[in-house]
Amino acid sequence: MATRGPYAKGVAKREEILSKALEVIARQGYRKTSTRELAAAVGLSEAGLLHYFGSKEKLFEAVLRARDEADTARLGDELDVIDKLGAVVRHNADVPGLVQLYSTFSTEAGDPQHGAHEYFVERYQRLRAALAASVRARQADGTMSTAADPEKIATLLIAVSDGLQIQSQYRLDAEPADVLDHLVELLGAG
Amino acid sequence: MATRGPYAKGVAKREEILSKALEVIARQGYRKTSTRELAAAVGLSEAGLLHYFGSKEKLFEAVLRARDEADTARLGDELDVIDKLGAVVRHNADVPGLVQLYSTFSTEAGDPQHGAHEYFVERYQRLRAALAASVRARQADGTMSTAADPEKIATLLIAVSDGLQIQSQYRLDAEPADVLDHLVELLGAG
DNA sequence: GTCTATACCAAGATAGAC
DNA sequence: GTCTATCTTGGTATAGAC
Numbered sequence: 086m087a088t089r090g091p092y093a094k095g096v097a098k099r100e101e102i103l104s105k106a107l108e109v110i111a112r113q114g115y116r117k118t119s120t121r122e123l124a125a126a127v128g129l130s131e132a133g134l135l136h137y138f139g140s141k142e143k144l145f146e147a148v149l150r151a152r153d154e155a156d157t158a159r160l161g162d163e164l165d166v167i168d169k170l171g172a173v174v175r176h177n178a179d180v181p182g183l184v185q186l187y188s189t190f191s192t193e194a195g196d197p198q199h200g201a202h203e204y205f206v207e208r209y210q211r212l213r214a215a216l217a218a219s220v221r222a223r224q225a226d227g228t229m230s231t232a233a234d235p236e237k238i239a240t241l242l243i244a245v246s247d248g249l250q251i252q253s254q255y256r257l258d259a260e261p262a263d264v265l266d267h268l269v270e271l272l273g274a275g
Numbered sequence: 276m277a278t279r280g281p282y283a284k285g286v287a288k289r290e291e292i293l294s295k296a297l298e299v300i301a302r303q304g305y306r307k308t309s310t311r312e313l314a315a316a317v318g319l320s321e322a323g324l325l326h327y328f329g330s331k332e333k334l335f336e337a338v339l340r341a342r343d344e345a346d347t348a349r350l351g352d353e354l355d356v357i358d359k360l361g362a363v364v365r366h367n368a369d370v371p372g373l374v375q376l377y378s379t380f381s382t383e384a385g386d387p388q389h390g391a392h393e394y395f396v397e398r399y400q401r402l403r404a405a406l407a408a409s410v411r412a413r414q415a416d417g418t419m420s421t422a423a424d425p426e427k428i429a430t431l432l433i434a435v436s437d438g439l440q441i442q443s444q445y446r447l448d449a450e451p452a453d454v455l456d457h458l459v460e461l462l463g464a465g
Numbered sequence: 466g467t468c469t470a471t472a473c474c475a476a477g478a479t480a481g482a483c
Numbered sequence: 484g485t486c487t488a489t490c491t492t493g494g495t496a497t498a499g500a501c
Contacts, residue, residue: 188382195444244438254385
């Protein structure tokens, strides 16, 4: 039962699929992207496509992981986590299809049976911990109110960022990132 | 060509469908609830069920409208809109199926082609206007910081409430309503 | 009691997941 | 190819306005 791992060709194809999937989804949204269409776009049969990821759910989970990695690579280590969150929200405004993928997927994976449920559980835990640490650091150097509860503010910041992405799909006048900035600014006083 | 309006029988059936739909969704989630199953639960064929609502999307839109009305009826006119939002978030914690329906639906209806898109556009506009008015009222009687921008805070409060419902599906320690309360409390200072 | 919109069903077209 | 899902087509039966 020696497990052999992916061949170089498979790794390359995997990456091609992810980047193509991102492109197609960004153009036409998540719900309208079928595995059939995606398969055609990368020159594979449906079975061939699913061979790499096992299921549609896992494929989209991989797309989101790739996006997280791209965000991390793009933003570097200059900003603290709260500022990064703002930068990502700002950047996302230019990629509506991806926003829809993230929103739809994070919502439907709320079902513990969903293939990507654990991915989001871990992602949210990691994000909350990092944001809470950033809140504490800001409180220590006096740039955030000490009345704020770090854990609750961490949860709040994620909620704001998720919720703004949903609202932004419905003729929202304000820029989502500006609303988030306003919150951080108000939390700085006091 | 005179349009005759629904018969008494139809009105009753419509209500039965809405309440049964809520029940079924609460038990097994939104995505796993098919029109076939729903039709069986109310003793109709699929075509008979769709006769009332036209499409699955419109049916679930009707469920959400009914929930909004129930919330309004239950809460009365004692509370101002911000407090009502908190009360609804608190109440929703007891109806997990509804939370999933609302989250999933509000997300996938982000597509302008979606049957319920206009419903959410109007709902968000109405909510934002009401919340902004409440912010201004609080600023006038000194219970909210005048540094807060009423429009942005209105958008923010909705985002928080939507985002918390998503996060609550992923092993969130804090009570969503407590996080919202914490925000309102912090906005009161200053 | 007539008439027609409403209430409902059987079968199938279409399309996506796998 | 198979299975499952939404929704359409083309009907019959009945409620209830006149």
